[in-house]
Amino acid sequence: MSIRIIIADDHTIVRHGLTKLLQQEKDVEVVAQAQNGHATLELARELSPDVIVMDVGMPDLNGIDATQQILHENPNIKVLALSMHAGKKFVVAMLKAGASGYLLKDCALEELTTALQTIIYGRIYLSPAITDIVVDSYVRQPGEAEQSAFSVLSQREREVLQLMAEGNTTKQIALRLHISPKTVEGHRLRLMSKLNIDNIAQLTKYAIQEGLTSAEL
Amino acid sequence: MSIRIIIADDHTIVRHGLTKLLQQEKDVEVVAQAQNGHATLELARELSPDVIVMDVGMPDLNGIDATQQILHENPNIKVLALSMHAGKKFVVAMLKAGASGYLLKDCALEELTTALQTIIYGRIYLSPAITDIVVDSYVRQPGEAEQSAFSVLSQREREVLQLMAEGNTTKQIALRLHISPKTVEGHRLRLMSKLNIDNIAQLTKYAIQEGLTSAEL
DNA sequence: GGGCAAATTAGGGAAATTCCCTATTCTGCC
DNA sequence: GGCAGAATAGGGAATTTCCCTAATTTGCCC
Numbered sequence: 001m002s003i004r005i006i007i008a009d010d011h012t013i014v015r016h017g018l019t020k021l022l023q024q025e026k027d028v029e030v031v032a033q034a035q036n037g038h039a040t041l042e043l044a045r046e047l048s049p050d051v052i053v054m055d056v057g058m059p060d061l062n063g064i065d066a067t068q069q070i071l072h073e074n075p076n077i078k079v080l081a082l083s084m085h086a087g088k089k090f091v092v093a094m095l096k097a098g099a100s101g102y103l104l105k106d107c108a109l110e111e112l113t114t115a116l117q118t119i120i121y122g123r124i125y126l127s128p129a130i131t132d133i134v135v136d137s138y139v140r141q142p143g144e145a146e147q148s149a150f151s152v153l154s155q156r157e158r159e160v161l162q163l164m165a166e167g168n169t170t171k172q173i174a175l176r177l178h179i180s181p182k183t184v185e186g187h188r189l190r191l192m193s194k195l196n197i198d199n200i201a202q203l204t205k206y207a208i209q210e211g212l213t214s215a216e217l
Numbered sequence: 218m219s220i221r222i223i224i225a226d227d228h229t230i231v232r233h234g235l236t237k238l239l240q241q242e243k244d245v246e247v248v249a250q251a252q253n254g255h256a257t258l259e260l261a262r263e264l265s266p267d268v269i270v271m272d273v274g275m276p277d278l279n280g281i282d283a284t285q286q287i288l289h290e291n292p293n294i295k296v297l298a299l300s301m302h303a304g305k306k307f308v309v310a311m312l313k314a315g316a317s318g319y320l321l322k323d324c325a326l327e328e329l330t331t332a333l334q335t336i337i338y339g340r341i342y343l344s345p346a347i348t349d350i351v352v353d354s355y356v357r358q359p360g361e362a363e364q365s366a367f368s369v370l371s372q373r374e375r376e377v378l379q380l381m382a383e384g385n386t387t388k389q390i391a392l393r394l395h396i397s398p399k400t401v402e403g404h405r406l407r408l409m410s411k412l413n414i415d416n417i418a419q420l421t422k423y424a425i426q427e428g429l430t431s432a433e434l
Numbered sequence: 435g436g437g438c439a440a441a442t443t444a445g446g447g448a449a450a451t452t453c454c455c456t457a458t459t460c461t462g463c464c
Numbered sequence: 465g466g467c468a469g470a471a472t473a474g475g476g477a478a479t480t481t482c483c484c485t486a487a488t489t490t491g492c493c494c
Contacts, residue, residue, distance in 0.1 A: 154470060167419040170451075181451095182473045189453070190470090197434075200417035202384040208425070208432045215425045215432060217414075371441055387480075398480095399444045406482070407441095441490075450481070459472075464465105 002027045003120055006047065008040040008063065009033075009055040009082070018053060018112075025113055037061025044070045044077060051116060054099070056083040056090050057211055059166060060176075064093045065155050071098040078119045090211060091130055101125035157191040158212065160184055164200065165207030219244045220337055223264065225257040225280065226250075226272035226299070235270060235329075242330055254278025261287045261294060268333060271316070273300040273307050274428055276383060277393075281310045282372050288315040295336045307428055308347055318342035374408040375429065377401055381417065382424030 005022060007030055009015045019030045031047050034040040038061050044052060052070065056063040067079045080101040081094045091102055100119040103111065104127045111127070118125035153161065163173045170188065174181040197203050207213045222239060224247055226232045236247045248264050251257040255278050261269060269287065273280040284296045295317040300307055308319055317336035320328065321344045328344070335342035370378065380390045387405065391398040414420050424430045 156471065165418050167414075167416045169416065179471085180473050182475095183471070185452075186471080186473075199384045199386065201382050201421045202434055204418045204421040205425075205432050205434055208422070209434070215422050217419055217422055217426070373442065396442085397444050399446095400442070402481075403442080403444075436494095438493085439491090441488100443488075444486085446484090448482090450479105452479070453477090455475085457473085459470100461468105461470080463467090 002029045003051060003116065004029050004031045004047070004049045005116075006031060006040065006043055006049045006052045007033045008035075008037070008052060008058065008066070010035050010058045011055075021112070028116070037063065037066035040066050041069055044074065048074060049077060050120065051078045051080060053080050053082055056081055056094060057214065059213070060163070061159060062162060062212060064090070064097050065158060067094065067099055068097040068155065080115055080119055080125070102130045103127050104129060152194055153191055157187050157194070160187040161191055161203065161207055162212040164188065165204045165213040219246045220268060220333065221246050221248045221264070221266045222333075223248060223257065223260055223266045223269045224250045225252075225254070225269060225275065225283070227252050227275045228272075238329070245333070254280065254283035257283050258286055261291065265291060266294060267337065268295045268297060270297045270299055273298055273311060274431065276430070277380070278376060279379060279429060281307070281314050282375060284311065284314040284316055285372065297332055297336055297342070319347045320344050321346060369411055370408055374404050374411070377404040378408055378420065378424055379429040381405065382421045382430040 005028060007015050007018050007022075009018070015033045015035070019033065022028050022030050031049055032043045034043050036058050040052065040054065041061070043049075052067075054063045054067055058066070063081065063083075067081070070077060071079065075098075078100040079098065080103060081099045082103050082105060083090055083094075094102055101115045101124060103115055103125075115125040159177070160173060163176065168176070170181050170184050174184045177184070192198060192203065195203070195206060197206060204213070208215050222245060224232050224235050224239075226235070232250045232252070236250065239245050239247050248266055249260045251260050253275050257269065257271065258278070260266075269284075271280045271284055275283070280298065280300075284298070287294060288296065292315075296315065297318040297320060298307075298311045298316040299320050299322060300311075311319055318332045318341060320332055320342075332342040376394070377390060380393065385393070387398050387401050391401045394401070409415060409420065412420070412423060414423060421430070425432050
């Protein structure tokens with residue numbers, strides 16, 4: 001029986017490219033594609049795939065929070081993180097979220113298939129460049145914790161922050177998340193006081209620095 | 218008689234470094250330093266220097282608009298632009314503003330002194346990497362104009378945009394520019410409709426892309 | 435030089451949003 | 465069991481935005 005895979009990436013070309021590449025492998029079947037975290041979440045529920053190849057930086061709901069939720073609902077799914085950046089924050093957060101592997105986007109096809117083979121057998125696969133980061137993080141004394149959006153803020157707060165930094169109004173966010181605008185307001189106020197930021201401009205810059213959104217319009 | 222110079226750069230280390238370097242040259246005197254565009258403007262009025270070494274990306278009032286105003290008031294001053302980026306937009310805008318030279322920040326001291334010698338004699342000095350860009354821009358058909366903040370927006374609009382992207386409120390901007398908050402509002406509304414952007418988050422990203430502000434907090 | 439378009443300035447007033455306080459429910463954890 | 469933190473949301477005062485209008489200035493084209 002072949003490995004059933006969902007591809008999650010916001011760039012259409014990347015999705016299609018990956019799909020094309022994986023279709024040439026035997027024992028592999030791409031059952032769905034998603035262009036944001038929420039869609040991935042729902043597809044994972046419906047299809048229960050073996051593996052999700054997950055882009056870390058996606059609009060709407062990022063790969064890290066999506067991974068966390070998906071694995072909470074179905075721990076049998078393996079998540080293979082795929083990212084452009086080797087940023088420590090992303091790696092640590094993704095692995096904490098329960099990802100089974102972390103690949104850099106400039107890797108060769110062979111590495112992708114190797115990674116798939118590895119994680120399907122329940123082991124962890126990391127890009128060579130990533131291993132150093134993980135070891136470094138492991139060696140560091142506990143106490144000097146990661147000071148990033150992924151430790152200071154709650155998941156909902158990050159979600160609201162990201163949507164704000166993508167240019168959504170309080171109302172739009174409320175609609176998107178199916179909650180009251182008042183609730184979104186609450187999240188906003190709390191996360192801004194946590195970050196000690198009191199304006200949208202700096203909040204946007206923070207989100208860019210933390211990789212929750214890109215500087216593209 | 219020695220060349221009287223003003224150094225304008227927002228980073229203290231850079232300013233001090235440049236000053237130190239230039240002090241070792243004979244026939245050169247650093248008469249003042251400024252850390253933003255407005256300060257440079259005033260110092261230029263007071264001191265009428267021979268040359269201003271001007272950082273392109275400064276908070277408050279950027280180097281491009283500062284250059285434009287300074288040269289408008291005193292065309293005898295030579296402005297030597299200094300920048301980290303070789304971005305086409307900056308180069309074109311800076312030269313349009315009337316700069317006599319454009320240096321990249323990673324150049325050697327020799328290049329700086331060469332540039333000073335060159336522009337003091339009324340000629341133009343460009344970093345080698347910059348020359349290509351200028352030629353390219355020259356070769357391009359007129360008609361396909363630069364679509365950047367420096368052509369679409371008025372100077373006041375850019376100024377307001379930058380201050381917004383730096384996290385200032387309408388009131389704070391009004392105080393800074395000594396105009397009514399109502400006027401700032403007017404500028405904001407107009408520039409946002411020009412850019413077809415209706416929220417601060419995207420506006421901040423636009424300002425980052427255009428180099429009017431950085432992604433740092 | 436007359437005039438036109440664009441820039442800069444700014445007020446009035448309705449509408450929307452933010453800010454702060456309070457409160458309930460749920461979940462994980464010791 | 466209970467406690468801390470997260471997620472939810474309402475009320476109401478205060479602030480800000482949004483849209484309209486308008487005066488003055490400025491540069492520029494014929």
